Amino acid sequence: MDIKREDIVHLADLSNFSLSDAEIGNLSKNLQDIIKYISQLDELNTDSVEPTYQVFEMENVWRDDEIVEQEANREALLTLTKEEKDNQIKVPKVL
Amino acid sequence: MKIANKKVTAERLVKDALEKAKHFADYNIFTFLDEEGAIKRAREIDEKIARGEDVGRLAGVPYALKDNFLSENGETTASAHILEGFKSPVTATAVEKLEAEGAIMIGRTNLDAFAHGSSTENSYYGPTLNAFDKGRVAGGSSGGSAVAVALDIVEFATGTDTGGSIRQPASFNGIYGFKPTYGTVSRYGVVAMASSLDCIGFFTKTPEDMNLLMEVASGQDPKDMTTLPDFYNADATKKNSATRIGVIKDFDNEAVDANIREALKAKCKILKEKGFEIVELDMPTLKYALAAYYIIQPAEVASNLSRHDGVRYGFRSDDSSNLENLYENTRNEGFMSENKRRIMIGNFVLSSGFYDAYFLKAAKARTLIVKEYEEAFKKCDYILTPVSPNLAFKLGEKVNDPVAMYLEDLMSVSLNLAGVPGLAIPAGMSGEGLPVGLQIVGPRRSDRQLIEFAKELA
Structure with a gap:
């Protein structure tokens, strides 16, 4: 398939990026090349094959229903943010 | 490896390692050197030795930590701008286990940002240079760790391997690099890349050292629900x-460097002389592993990296007018181009209208690859194959061509898709003086025996 400028803008939107025009140009070519490469999977017959999403021999792992103390407390976590006010993380206005 | 004792102090071992790290500064191996902390921890070990206390199996052994492992020593940046300044309040289980045995982290090593790459050129801090040729790449993504061991700065280094990130740099620098069975070593406290593929492993100079590290690091962790009960130590x-060694017919072709094909033949000859049977394997689905990998991996990357938004930790872009703008600016300025490519490809293959054609198709291809390995291991005990199609390439040669860079992973990614273990082993030098590497692959949970088998090829 052909990747158009609006496809890149849409994907950037899904990915939360604000791309410059130059970046959109470069990514159009890169993504086109990558999609062409991964499309070779079309050659592979996967009729009636079940998908595999993980290779861990998964079984339910149970633990007692008890509160486990976390290593990092609220104060330690709040030191990681750039802006803090009144014991909360501060961000610009939402709307 | 050299362990500290009453004659050779931990302080001496650590100071020697730090001195070498500074001597090789131009290779750009470390993103952080913990001189003060490492010497302090070494002195504590020496005091315990003096008092006759138990100091552990890795007492005073200096090591390098790939900078995507969280610990309270230094910032964990994953060589990405967006994590700059992030000082973790928690420590990775693997780090806790190594340090409980007395190992001493001297520094954090460079990687492709978020482990996205095969050359360490995608690092925010610039590329790490190859241990044998400064004009060539270290390989990646764990390039810094590989070079730290290859230049004999440290006894061992940690790595992560999602599609070859331990094995390829190990082979580019002439050392051992191990990717265990999926679920062998806890990933708690390691920056996630693609969770159904990520494995933690090590770089060492000998199979014996690798075995010791796996004994220390393996085992179930309540903080990582994907860890298996400890089969590694249970298998002691x-x-x-092993008596039958498989070689893959499809990989003996012109696209693979002649030095690598010759090394493979030479190792087969040695094995035959030792009485092993060489079995030719037909594995026709493996050539699709890379395409499946570059669908599944970016899909998981897109999901794992969505947490980086500038709000709670790491880099935050200045002067954003509203919250959405803050997310977009932070992510745009904080991620490298390759991070963006992978996130966008991931969102593409998962988006409505393309999910069935790409993501579901790749998940089905993954089933066929798992089955192909299961069938192969009915015919042989282990498989001997190249790690990558070429030797260490020149800096700048592939960094602007993503597909050329992805092809580096052609022979390494199928192991991650199938969850099987692989050990990169040194296999001589090319005429140009570059290391040649191969890998041995075993069935799931054969890790200990696979490392033991590597001694046959040493």
């Missing part, structure tokens, strides 16, 4: 009983 008395 089970000896390697």
